[in-house]
Amino acid sequence: MAAHSDTYRIDAIDVHAAGEPGRVLVGSHLHVKGATMAERLRYCEAHLDGLRRLLLREPRGHPALCGVLVLPPADPSADFGLVVMEQGGFRPMSGSNLICAVTALVETGAVPVTAPVTELTVDTAVGLVRVRVDVEGGRAAQVTFANVPAFAVALDHVLELPEYGPVPADIVFGGQFYVQARATDLGVPLEPSAAKEIARAGAVLRAVAQQQFPVSHPLNPAVDRIALTMLHGPSPTPGASGRNAVVLPNGEVDPADPATWTGTLDRSPCGTGTCGRMAALHARGQLPLNTPFVHESVLGTTFTGTLLGTTTLGDHQAVLPTISGRGWITAFGQYVLDETDPFPHGYTLGDL
Numbered sequence: 001m002a003a004h005s006d007t008y009r010i011d012a013i014d015v016h017a018a019g020e021p022g023r024v025l026v027g028s029h030l031h032v033k034g035a036t037m038a039e040r041l042r043y044c045e046a047h048l049d050g051l052r053r054l055l056l057r058e059p060r061g062h063p064a065l066c067g068v069l070v071l072p073p074a075d076p077s078a079d080f081g082l083v084v085m086e087q088g089g090f091r092p093m094s095g096s097n098l099i100c101a102v103t104a105l106v107e108t109g110a111v112p113v114t115a116p117v118t119e120l121t122v123d124t125a126v127g128l129v130r131v132r133v134d135v136e137g138g139r140a141a142q143v144t145f146a147n148v149p150a151f152a153v154a155l156d157h158v159l160e161l162p163e164y165g166p167v168p169a170d171i172v173f174g175g176q177f178y179v180q181a182r183a184t185d186l187g188v189p190l191e192p193s194a195a196k197e198i199a200r201a202g203a204v205l206r207a208v209a210q211q212q213f214p215v216s217h218p219l220n221p222a223v224d225r226i227a228l229t230m231l232h233g234p235s236p237t238p239g240a241s242g243r244n245a246v247v248l249p250n251g252e253v254d255p256a257d258p259a260t261w262t263g264t265l266d267r268s269p270c271g272t273g274t275c276g277r278m279a280a281l282h283a284r285g286q287l288p289l290n291t292p293f294v295h296e297s298v299l300g301t302t303f304t305g306t307l308l309g310t311t312t313l314g315d316h317q318a319v320l321p322t323i324s325g326r327g328w329i330t331a332f333g334q335y336v337l338d339e340t341d342p343f344p345h346g347y348t349l350g351d352l
């Protein structure tokens with residue numbers, strides 16, 4: 001962020017990964033304090049929430065926008081550190097946002113690039129993520145990342161939802177904690193035309209899960225929120241293993257107040273959610289290792305996941321997932337905040 005008299009200018013590269021937009025701050029010169037990425041995530045939560053809201057919300061952003069802070073790594077073996085910004089807060093990890101960050105860094109030459117393959121290591125608040133980029137003509141033609149271990153905390157845990165009734169749900173971790181359920185159990189079709197109904201059902205499911213099911217990551221106990229919902233089901237598309245819609249919160253959701261049951265759909269098939277979904281399928285004996293799992297978004301875009309092995313994390317049996325996908329740069333931006341702007345933290349209106 002550069003200051004010129006009474007105006008701040010923030011450079012960012014806008015990218016989308018399989019449709020999901022991510023605003024990448026590659027040269028923000030932010031002084032994010034902390035000896036570990038976990039401490040840096042907490043620092044962002046305590047000190048940079050205004051910046052997150054400024055960039056993601058209207059009038060500079062929109063309710064479906066995410067973002068990434070590219071930071072120096074805390075672990076010297078990594079190439080860069082990553083803190084994710086979503087409408088609901090700062091997050092330790094995100095598949096689409098990691099793909100956006102890697103695409104921006106590789107395609108602008110901000111990291112050393114070798115063709116046909118560039119390898120990078122990313123430091124996150126939940127562990128190191130190794131990345132392989134297939135480089136073609138200077139473009140990041142495919143980004144594959146070996147995610148942090150994913151695990152199922154509970155399978156078919158029945159949550160009692162207002163209006164929707166009892167819903168069997170999986171509580172899983174794939175880089176963030178998710179509540180995941182069959183879309184048919186909430187009576188919503190996984191179609192773009194049903195986006196509002198999916199968002200409504202997903203929002204109340206997450207809020208109820210968060211109230212009733214405490215979670216905590218074994219390596220970083222401060223990661224203790226069920227951040228997102230995934231509704232999943234079969235896909236009609238040949239070659240796809242399944243279809244899903246992830247719902248991101250964009251405000252406080254009160255299970256007792258249907259007026260607050262809103263959120264925004266992930267436009268991509270969701271990397272961290274797919275890792276959690278694969279962990280649940282593997283725990284049920286329905287997804288063997290080394291078997292491609294092609295997950296489709298409601299837009300019809302895909303990420304391909306594969307489980308390469310198993311491990312343990314704290315008390316959890318975990319899997320080692322990879323995700324492959326692609327991002328595209330859409331804009332090079334300089335976002336401006338004038339000192340007299342009445343909306344230094346942006347705003348959100350219920351019409352979008």
Ligand SMILES: O=C(O)[C@H]1NCC[C@@H]1O
Pocket residue numbers: 020066093094095096097246248266268269270271272273
């Ligand atoms: O790909 C992902 O992991 C995600 N996309 C937006 C919400 C999640 O962070």
